[in-house]
Amino acid sequence: MSATHQPPPLAKLEQKTVQELILKGKRVDERGPLDYRPLTIMLGTVEKANGSAEVHLGKTRVLTGVKIQTGTPFEDTPNEGILTVNAEFVPLAYPTFETGPPDEDAIELARVVDRGIRESKAIDLQKLCIDPGKKVFVVFVDIYILDHDGNLIDAAGLAALGALVNATMHEFEVKNGEIKYKDSKMSLPMQNYPVPITTVKVGNSVIVDPCLEEEQVMSCRLTVTTDKNDNVCAMQKGGLGVFSPEEIKQVVSSSIQKSRDLREKVLSKVN
Amino acid sequence: MGHKEQVRLIDDNGLRVDGRKLDQLRPIKLEVGVLDKADGSAYIEHGRNKILAAVFGPREAHPKHIALADRAVVRCRYHMAPFSTDERKSPAPSRRELELSKVIRESLEPSIMSEYFPRSTIDIFIEVLQADAGTRCAGITSASLALADAGIPLRELVAACAAGKIDGKVVLDLSDIEDKKGDADLPIAFMPKSNAIGLLQMDGSMTEEELGQALEMSVNACRTIYDMQRDALRSKYHVEREESGAEEVAEVKV
Numbered sequence: 001m002s003a004t005h006q007p008p009p010l011a012k013l014e015q016k017t018v019q020e021l022i023l024k025g026k027r028v029d030e031r032g033p034l035d036y037r038p039l040t041i042m043l044g045t046v047e048k049a050n051g052s053a054e055v056h057l058g059k060t061r062v063l064t065g066v067k068i069q070t071g072t073p074f075e076d077t078p079n080e081g082i083l084t085v086n087a088e089f090v091p092l093a094y095p096t097f098e099t100g101p102p103d104e105d106a107i108e109l110a111r112v113v114d115r116g117i118r119e120s121k122a123i124d125l126q127k128l129c130i131d132p133g134k135k136v137f138v139v140f141v142d143i144y145i146l147d148h149d150g151n152l153i154d155a156a157g158l159a160a161l162g163a164l165v166n167a168t169m170h171e172f173e174v175k176n177g178e179i180k181y182k183d184s185k186m187s188l189p190m191q192n193y194p195v196p197i198t199t200v201k202v203g204n205s206v207i208v209d210p211c212l213e214e215e216q217v218m219s220c221r222l223t224v225t226t227d228k229n230d231n232v233c234a235m236q237k238g239g240l241g242v243f244s245p246e247e248i249k250q251v252v253s254s255s256i257q258k259s260r261d262l263r264e265k266v267l268s269k270v271n
Numbered sequence: 272m273g274h275k276e277q278v279r280l281i282d283d284n285g286l287r288v289d290g291r292k293l294d295q296l297r298p299i300k301l302e303v304g305v306l307d308k309a310d311g312s313a314y315i316e317h318g319r320n321k322i323l324a325a326v327f328g329p330r331e332a333h334p335k336h337i338a339l340a341d342r343a344v345v346r347c348r349y350h351m352a353p354f355s356t357d358e359r360k361s362p363a364p365s366r367r368e369l370e371l372s373k374v375i376r377e378s379l380e381p382s383i384m385s386e387y388f389p390r391s392t393i394d395i396f397i398e399v400l401q402a403d404a405g406t407r408c409a410g411i412t413s414a415s416l417a418l419a420d421a422g423i424p425l426r427e428l429v430a431a432c433a434a435g436k437i438d439g440k441v442v443l444d445l446s447d448i449e450d451k452k453g454d455a456d457l458p459i460a461f462m463p464k465s466n467a468i469g470l471l472q473m474d475g476s477m478t479e480e481e482l483g484q485a486l487e488m489s490v491n492a493c494r495t496i497y498d499m500q501r502d503a504l505r506s507k508y509h510v511e512r513e514e515s516g517a518e519e520v521a522e523v524k525v
Contacts, residue, residue, distance in 0.1 A: 004344045231477060234473060235472060237468070242469050243471070244468065252483075
């Protein structure tokens with residue numbers, strides 16, 4: 001059952017400081033309200049994966065690996081490959097991350113990233129069909145949170161995108177439903193590049209890309225995932241606060257703007 | 272939104288598959304206080320959705336370590352019955368249900384004055400008996416009524432409704448086929464008096480402008496649903512007044 005979270009382990013005095021700074025239009029790390037933290041993306045850091053990417057967003061670190069295997073298609077989409085996204089909040093990343101199956105936060109994160117990739121039709125899944133109704137490729141996107149300093153959704157979304165554009169697989173031929181691999185390699189059939197941007201509300205101020213301290217004083221967050229044509233393909237509000245319709249429109253607008261630079265940054269890493 | 276074949280969802284007269292106009296809600300029926308043992312309960316039929324919501328609490332937190340010193344812990348479970356869908360759904364909670372339990376809780380919690388009940392829990396159970404697109408919204412609409420029925424102090428009722436895009440047009444309250452074959456879905460939960468959105472999700476593809484339109488359309492529909500919720504509460508407590516035989520009872524505040 002989903003239950004109200006325990007309050008963050010941040011001293012009340014520190015919370016007040018973080019909050020007051022934000023209300024004055026300043027931030028703990030001296031960024032402007034709509035500035036992103038420094039972003040580093042490294043592609044192909046895990047050679048055994050078909051594709052991988054490590055993202056550093058400030059002190060937040062997320063590693064994502066893509067594995068491509070064969071499997072059985074879903075009955076309602078016999079001609080399409082399968083995308084599955086999973087997130088692990090690894091215990092080494094944060095004192096309160098526990099071992100065991102993903103909790104609701106990890107599930108929410110994975111599903112928000114999944115929706116961005118799926119709804120933007122980032123991968124042309126029809127090209128991953130081997131034998132209709134019988135055999136297709138399954139693209140596993142596994143998100144590993146390594147160090148948690150806030151805004152995990154964006155870092156995970158960018159790492160997932162990086163790992164997908166980095167992914168390669170053997171070229172293949174299908175003869176009588178049998179698959180034959182060639183020596184040459186190909187990239188995944190990518191046709192869109194979704195980028196999530198998360199904005200949080202503190203008092204009546206909004207700030208983009210919250211660090212952990214800021215997340216601990218936020219009332220709520222809104223993630224807006226935008227595709228390469230500036231269309232919105234996924235959104236998710238989280239937290240116990242509320243947005244007005246006007247605030248939502250404003251956040252959507254600024255997220256669309258912001259996503260362009262970040263998309264550029266990920267794609268510039270691809271040779 | 273899954274795999275799409277070419278299906279026309281809006282005809283030449285601008286009407287939808289079920290005969291509705293673009294900005295028309297499906298029929299909604301609300302009933303308050305439908306369960307005997309729950310502290311509060313409500314039933315909703317929204318289109319072909321049939322959903323029961325029940326509230327227990329405020330009651331002592333159990334296990335004790337989940338209690339919070341300055342407020343009630345709100346717990347929420349959204350669950351679909353195995354027979355509620357076309358294909359049988361496993362009764363084990365799916366990842367989708369776990370996510371929805373969380374976002375539904377986050378949409379209802381802002382309305383609850385949980386600071387009045389430290390060290391206790393308020394438990395919300397939503398059972399989808401029949402699903403027909405828009406279950407999370409109908410679940411929220413009924414759960415908010417169940418909270419009111421349980422006598423839990425609320426800042427405001429929460430109404431919920433989705434808008435979306437089908438055949439390139441922004442429409443209100445997607446039905447099952449529109450959800451499956453359509454272009455986008457945007458469910459929201461809204462508190463009209465405080466102009467506050469507590470749940471917002473979206474999937475599909477919409478331009479910024481379409482999104483703005485869909486947001487306004489669903490916000491307006493939530494105002495309509497909010498009035499229905501008030502009527503449902505009034506009618507329940509009106510009946511009880513007559514039964515009690517009291518001649519003059521103060522107006523029940525909603």
